[in-house]
Amino acid sequence: MDKKMLELYSDFLIASTGLTTATALSAMTEHLISHDKVTRFLSKELYSQAEYWKLIKPIVREIEDDEGVICIDDTIEHKPYTDENDIVCYHHDHTSGRSVKGINLLTLFYSGRFSLPLRYEIILKDEKFIDPKSKKEKRRSAKSKNTYFQEMLHAITFSNHIKYHTILGDSWFGSSNTMEYIHHKLHKRFIFAMKSNRLISFSQHAKHRGEFTPISALDTGTDCVMNVWMKGVEIPILLAIRHFTNEDGTFASLYLASNDTALDFTTLCDLYEKRWKIEEYHKSIKQNTSLEKSPTKTVVTQSNHIFSSIYAYVKLELLKFKTSLNHFALKSKIYIKALQVAMLELTALRQSVGLGVNSA
16 A cells, blocks of 8 residues: 555545545645556556554454443445446445445444543445346345454454454344344444334243234333343343424434343443434535545546545544544534635736735
8 A cells, every 4th residue: 555645645535625536635745746656556456444443453452441332333324426337336325215326335332531432343245136126237235234244243343353342233123143243252242223124022931822012012101121032033132112292393213232141221321422423423524525526437436535534534533533623523623724824826926917905
């Protein structure tokens, strides 16, 4: 890896407010860095998880903790006008409830006073098939997101030896197989949101008799926790039910499942709240480190741009830690400074050609 180019390109992603093109980066350096050099940096080789780990390992060793919390979630980098390939394709967007064209990015994230993406995967849909209903050719991934998730957990636990205790995720990642894997193989605590149609029994005997109730059928009325047995899961589960009112005034419930049956309601909910950090990360890489602003066209260049954008996030997080300014405040500070320089340049140009307020 050309480390100097990575530092320059990732700084460019933070400073930029428009499209992050090779031409723009070259112009910013007054062509000391050529357009071709930027292109070669993005296209020469595919930057790996091993190289990303080398970059963040010193930071991880400073912040990791035996009681650390990690989160899993994905986001879609929208690419509506980019040609389709193995990573730019249609993905289901659960926030809008429809399929959108883009790149699906899955991240394993350390949530704490210092927040850090530990590992990420770009979902690869390299298998083509004919949809039996529409008769149209579509793409699919050879691996499910839960398989990616388990592989990522295995890597940070047994290869990188990262210290942590609790794993958080929304309902898309709380499969029965994943919960069993975390409990029996990793010996870690998990807290996952559950869909309302998950089936539970109130005793192991009732479970063996096939007596199940959908979570949504529980009429608790108030916030509570209870010990249950879940269909397809061979360990006892602590189920928390949290009621709340949405901004539009509608009533809703959140169902949380954990393998730590000793947790009380408040502690369980407080731990799950730490998952919000990964939502802030998604927002920051899109708005502050130019994730969606690259016109790259190939799998390699698109993947390396994402690598650089995530590394730029790490740099912003370091700046946040040192300055006590959040990512958006840092970006705003850079933007205001750029405007000031632009105004000085404009004033100098007007003066150089004799243009004043009263000039014709």
